[in-house]
Amino acid sequence: MGLVDRIKRRLPIFGQPETSSPPPRPRPTFAAEPEPAEELSARGSKPVAEYIEQFVRDNQVVLFMKGSPQSPQCGFSAGAAGILAGYGKPIAHVNVLADPDVRDGVKQLTSWPTIPQVFIGGEFIGGADILRAMHESGELKEKFASLQ
Numbered sequence: 001m002g003l004v005d006r007i008k009r010r011l012p013i014f015g016q017p018e019t020s021s022p023p024p025r026p027r028p029t030f031a032a033e034p035e036p037a038e039e040l041s042a043r044g045s046k047p048v049a050e051y052i053e054q055f056v057r058d059n060q061v062v063l064f065m066k067g068s069p070q071s072p073q074c075g076f077s078a079g080a081a082g083i084l085a086g087y088g089k090p091i092a093h094v095n096v097l098a099d100p101d102v103r104d105g106v107k108q109l110t111s112w113p114t115i116p117q118v119f120i121g122g123e124f125i126g127g128a129d130i131l132r133a134m135h136e137s138g139e140l141k142e143k144f145a146s147l148q
Contacts, residue, residue, distance in 0.1 A: 042094070048105035059092035060147050062119040064106045066097050073097060076128040080116040083135050087144045121147055 043051040056062050061084060067073030069081035069091055084091050096103035096115055106117055110124050118125040120143050125131060134140040 043099055043102060048101045049109065052102065052106055052109055055092065055094065056119045056122055059090075059119075060121055061087075061089050061091050063091055063093045063116055064096055064102070064118075065093055065116040066095070068095055069093055074115075076114070077116045080118060080128045080131050083131055083140070084118070086135075087140070089144060089147065120144070 046054075063069070063077075063080060063084060065072065065074075065077035065081060067077055069085060072078035072081055081091065081093070094102060094106075096106065103115065107113060107115075110117055112124070112127060114127050116128055116131075118127070118131050125134065125143070131140065134143070
């Protein structure tokens with residue numbers, strides 16, 4: 001018997017299946033990977049405007065940004081977080097990607113069209129470009145010095 005004949009005998013599609021074939025191996029079962037949980041908004045069911053106003057009131061330095069200071073999701077947010085971190089004050093942040101209503105709400109509240117948005121001492125400062133200009137001129141240092 002030649003090689004081709006032996007192969008045909010072993011392959012059921014070409015010939016007769018072997019009579020002493022081993023039992024089929026059980027297929028391994030894998031637990032389904034849990035889907036990553038979406039980041040939930042800290043706002044809960046509180047109205048957007050009320051949440052934003054209270055958050056700004058309760059924190060001296062607030063950054064509404066895409067992502068977090070440790071993991072920013074855009075370059076402007078990263079730049080703003082970096083500038084603020086350099087002043088050594090705690091930064092409270094809100095990830096606007098986790099709650100589109102807060103993203104829209106803060107834009108409406110400030111009449112400022114872009115994210116990030118910075119509040120210091122309850123006062124709206126502006127976005128990344130204004131923050132950078134204030135930092136470079138020394139005005140931001142004065143603003144931080146006025147905080148208790």
